[in-house]
Amino acid sequence: MTAGLAALEARLADELAFLQLPAPRWTPVREHAGQPVLDVAIIGAGMTGLACAAALVHRGMSVVALDEAPAGLEGPWATTARMETLRSPKQLAGPALGIPSLTFRAWFEAQFGRAEWDALDKIPRLQWMEYLRWYRRVLALPVLNGHRVIDLVPHGDAESGEDREGSGGTSGLVELRVEAEGRESIAWARRVVLATGRAGLGGPSVPAFAEALPRTRWAHSSDDNDYAALRGLRVGVVGAGASAMDSAATALEAGAKSVHLLVRRPDLPRINKGKGAGNPGFVAGYARLPDEWKWRIRHYINVQQVPPPRNSTQRVSRHPNAHFHLGVAIEGAVERNGALAVQTSAGPITLDFLIFATGFKVDWRQRPMVRRIAPCIRIWKDRYTPPAGQEDDELAESPDLGPAFEFQPRDGAHCPGLDRLHCLSYPATLSLGVITGDIPAVSDGAEQLAGTLAGLLYAEDIAHHYARMEVYAEPEIFGDEWVTKPLPPFEK
Ligand SMILES: Cc1cc2nc3c(=O)[nH]c(=O)nc-3n(C[C@H](O)[C@H](O)[C@H](O)COP(=O)(O)OP(=O)(O)OC[C@H]3O[C@@H](n4cnc5c(N)ncnc54)[C@H](O)[C@@H]3O)c2cc1C
Secondary structure: OOOHHHHHHHHHHHHHHHOOOOOOOOOOOOEEOOEEEEEEEEEOOOHHHHHHHHHHHHOOOOEEEEEOOOOOOOOOOOOOOOOOEOOOOOOOOHHHOOOHHHOHHHHHHHHHHHHHHHHOOOOEHHHHHHHHHHHHHHOOOOEEEOOEEEEEEEOOOOOOOOOOOOOOOOOOOEEEEEEEOOEEEEEEEEEEEEOOOOOOOEEEOOOHHHHOOOHHHEEEOOOOOOHHHHOOOEEEEEOOOHHHHHHHHHHHHOOOOEEEEEEOOOOOOOOOHHHHHOOHHHHHHHHHOOHHHHHHHHHHHHHHOOOOOHHHHHHHHOOOOEEEEEOOOEEEEEEEOOEEEEEEOOEEEEEOEEEEOOOEEEOHHHOHHHOOOHHHEOEHHHOOOOOOOOOOHHHHOOEOOOOOOEOOEOOOOOOOOHHHEEEOOHHHHHHHOOOOOOHHHHHHHHHHHHHHHHHHHHHHOHHHHHHHHHHOOOOOOOOOOOOOOOOOOOOO
8 A cells, every 4th residue: 555646745845944944035136137037947857957947946046957858868867878777776855845745656556555666676767767757847947948059158257256237237147059949048157057967068989980980870978869770780899888788788688789898998897985985974075175185086986987787787698699798898890891800919800780878978078068268268277287197088187176066277278158067967076076966965965056056146145135234124022011110119
């Protein structure tokens, strides 16, 4: 017997009321060019964007999350992801922001009961997306779907030397150019959060030789690839991580003639060091570590690599036409005689199609939205040189963020208002730790950033808040609670 979602939603309403959430709006209402100015615009309404929107709404700020995807199809879960279940353990509280009734477990048990929860191994991928849709609905989060942000124009602050009049009244604002239903419009916000996901500041990372191959011969694991078209083909999958297994399994299930996993390292990674490092201290303390420790930790995790989940690996190996080639690095490929002649460190192999499960990289060119600010943004290699032996291209290209998750300018760059853009996506991990997107600490990142933004907005408007305090006139007592009397006669 389950209580059902309606009962859970009633309990959630109680919990929110007990916590006095959301707080009433306290920031000044503003307009620019006849349009409302948002306290915060969030780009992306995936799991992280939703958690951040909820944390901001709970703190009484005006916020809208814009997502180019159709409603309910944000992020990878119901689009490009191909695993059967989530990779992370089911118990994680995810985007629940410390509210028990907002957890996946509460949502699941309300519908299927405790015994089903106990029997559940990992969370089915599409069920996670269903949960995120419920999360958005039940919190009534302000999301606009089908809205793609195509340009970001930060404007300088009057206080920091930019003349308020001279900047046409745009002082302290960020202009977002947005495309929706084939039309362009402008939105204004005081702060912008980039919650744009795993490839949030770039896109797929593929070897240079792939770019020279016909696009019909290869895909990246995150592409919207038609796996049915791989039926009867010899497919190579490059990589050894979770996405490599998901792509290989999907190709096999779609009827590929054979799938060859080309894995450079001599063994599959077996231990998830990042998981082992996770504890409340790591989540709260990482951002305060000196650069040397941040780099050392992230580089170590990169080198060790995250193992593919056991169930994903078995999903591949149960097919007799799956071939694991360990210690085999791909070196190049050309199209020849209607197939791909692929060179590897172990010799040539003929394939029909290649899937690169080779991860993502920071690559500003793949994100036209940031073309204007990219040349100004300081990245780690601009100011940090790692010790010999710890060189790491991925880390070197990561943005060097400040404590408010804000982009910081390169030496000599003039980009007023850059610090009004806050990065809450995977490339922020080197600067801020694991709070920037994955399920284990997504609530921590959302809460921390929302609290920081509340503080920044308050400080910016201190004169307004002071004036409000001065005119505030709600009496606590009315003068009728006591009667004044003369002092009694003095007794010697
Ligand atoms: C295949 C896959 C499986 C994963 N599995 C797990 C897992 O099991 N456990 C775990 O902890 N982590 C997992 N992750 C990592 C991480 O949790 C996910 O990437 C998750 O989707 C991150 O959420 P997000 O909201 O940060 O980004 P996303 O879910 O990617 O959302 C970003 C959103 O931004 C929108 N967007 C981007 N640019 C614009 C723009 N210019 N204008 C408007 N909208 C824009 C996109 O449409 C998208 O909806 C997985 C990642 C992948 C790729």
